[in-house]
Amino acid sequence: GAGVSQSPSNKVTEKGKDVELRCDPISGHTALYWYRQRLGQGLEFLIYFQGNSAPDKSGLPSDRFSAERTGESVSTLTIQRTQQEDSAVYLCASSTRLAGTGELFFGEGSRLTVL
Amino acid sequence: AQKVTQAQTEISVVEKEDVTLDCVYETRDTTYYLFWYKQPPSGELVFLIRRNSFDEQNEISGRYSWNFQKSTSSFNFTITASQVVDSAVYFCALEMNRDDKIIFGKGTRLHILP
Numbered sequence: 001g002a003g004v005s006q007s008p009s010n011k012v013t014e015k016g017k018d019v020e021l022r023c024d025p026i027s028g029h030t031a032l033y034w035y036r037q038r039l040g041q042g043l044e045f046l047i048y049f050q051g052n053s054a055p056d057k058s059g060l061p062s063d064r065f066s067a068e069r070t071g072e073s074v075s076t077l078t079i080q081r082t083q084q085e086d087s088a089v090y091l092c093a094s095s096t097r098l099a100g101t102g103e104l105f106f107g108e109g110s111r112l113t114v115l
Numbered sequence: 116a117q118k119v120t121q122a123q124t125e126i127s128v129v130e131k132e133d134v135t136l137d138c139v140y141e142t143r144d145t146t147y148y149l150f151w152y153k154q155p156p157s158g159e160l161v162f163l164i165r166r167n168s169f170d171e172q173n174e175i176s177g178r179y180s181w182n183f184q185k186s187t188s189s190f191n192f193t194i195t196a197s198q199v200v201d202s203a204v205y206f207c208a209l210e211m212n213r214d215d216k217i218i219f220g221k222g223t224r225l226h227i228l229p
Binding site: 042 | 158217219
């Protein structure tokens with residue numbers, strides 16, 4: 001498709017389980033961002049990938065969170081040993097990444113519910 | 116440290132009124148970029164505008180206008196003659212040129228009442 005695609009759109013899991021969230025950016029977009037949005041809250045930066053550079057992981061809240069990206073394509077956000085506080089919508093965005101042209105194109109998000 | 120503050124958590128106005136959403140930012144960088152995004156009830160964020168730190172000209176697009184003032188580190192957004200379809204959460208965002216990280220404010224939830 002033409003837009004940013006995220007899967008699953010909804011995930012319900014039990015506390016302590018691991019989850020993987022996937023993001024397919026727009027083709028040709030070198031930059032990819034993950035954000036977390038808790039219910040009724042703002043967007044919390046998690047991690048940023050730009051081409052083959054080392055990712056900016058400064059927003060990851062704990063070592064239970066990790067993310068990978070293969071080249072300039074798909075990214076996976078992994079949350080290990082999920083906690084109830086991890087319940088949120090996880091948003092992925094991509095852009096062409098010339099500085100300041102940064103219109104972000106967002107996916108519809110993956111809603112994670114940890115029981 | 117970089118920070119974006121949207122002090123207004125929630126605003127309600129009656130249709131056709133004008134409304135201004137405030138955004139105050141903090142950065143030590145001299146080159147940076149500011150954005151506004153809209154998140155309608157459907158959930159998907161939509162880009163509205165970007166501004167670079169060297170361009171303080173105000174911008175108008177239809178019923179939307181933006182007032183960028185470096186002296187007060189503010190980038191406010193005004194909707195003129197509001198409509199029910201403007202009801203959404205609006206986010207202000209800041210990007211630093213040196214690291215490209217884009218951080219968002221907590222958003223302002225806008226209710227336009229018929």
